[in-house]
Amino acid sequence: MDGTKFLVQLLKIVCGFIFGLIASGLFLAWGFFQSVHPGEDPVAFGAMIGTGLIGASAVGAAALVPAGIVIAIAEFARFKGVVFHLAAGGGIAFLLWTLGSAGQNADFRPGSVIALAAGFLAGLVYWVIAGRTSGCWLPPRQVETQS
Numbered sequence: 001m002d003g004t005k006f007l008v009q010l011l012k013i014v015c016g017f018i019f020g021l022i023a024s025g026l027f028l029a030w031g032f033f034q035s036v037h038p039g040e041d042p043v044a045f046g047a048m049i050g051t052g053l054i055g056a057s058a059v060g061a062a063a064l065v066p067a068g069i070v071i072a073i074a075e076f077a078r079f080k081g082v083v084f085h086l087a088a089g090g091g092i093a094f095l096l097w098t099l100g101s102a103g104q105n106a107d108f109r110p111g112s113v114i115a116l117a118a119g120f121l122a123g124l125v126y127w128v129i130a131g132r133t134s135g136c137w138l139p140p141r142q143v144e145t146q147s
Contacts, residue, residue, distance in 0.1 A: 005137035009130065013071060016130035020089070020122035021063070025056025027118050059096075059118075066092045078135030082124070085131040089123020090116045 029052035033044060070088045073079070097115035098108075123131075 001139060002137055009075070009133060009137050012130035012133065013075075016126040016128075017060075017067060017071070019129060020124075020126040021056040021060040022053065023125045024059055024093070024118040024122040025054070026052035027121050028052065028055050028059075028114070031114060059122075062096050063092050066095065074131065074134045076135065076138075078138065080132055080134050082127050082131070085123045085127035086120050087123070089121070089126065090119040093119025093122070 026049070029048050032051065033048040067088075070092065074084065074088070079085075093115045094112065097112055
């Protein structure tokens with residue numbers, strides 16, 4: 001194990017998680033405020049940014065444990081593909097979105113597609129920052145040779 005690569009990857013994991021949450025929170029706030037242009041209404045634009053950051057912290061508090069588990073799996077299994085990270089982000093978002101709706105009916109809750117899109121965006125941002133190099137700090141795998 002390379003200690004320097006491990007510390008750099010750990011820093012990228014933290015930054016990727018935070019920026020993924022910010023992208024997700026801003027995406028959700030942008031949909032709520034219907035894309036306010038800063039030139040038209042700067043106060044509403046500031047409210048959108050503030051709401052996005054607060055939303056990111058709320059989503060981050062809820063997603064910390066499941067995301068940590070998925071990140072650990074990706075690191076130790078060396079999953080570097082964008083599809084894995086997109087699916088993981090969407091899956092975590094969908095899981096968190098549907099947690100409180102058990103028992104009413106079998107239909108999806110309103111807003112499920114938006115929650116999925118926010119999760120996919122968070123997964124993509126995480127992949128760009130840290131997911132592409134998952135497991136880079138681990139020693140190379142030994143190739144078995146047949147005699």
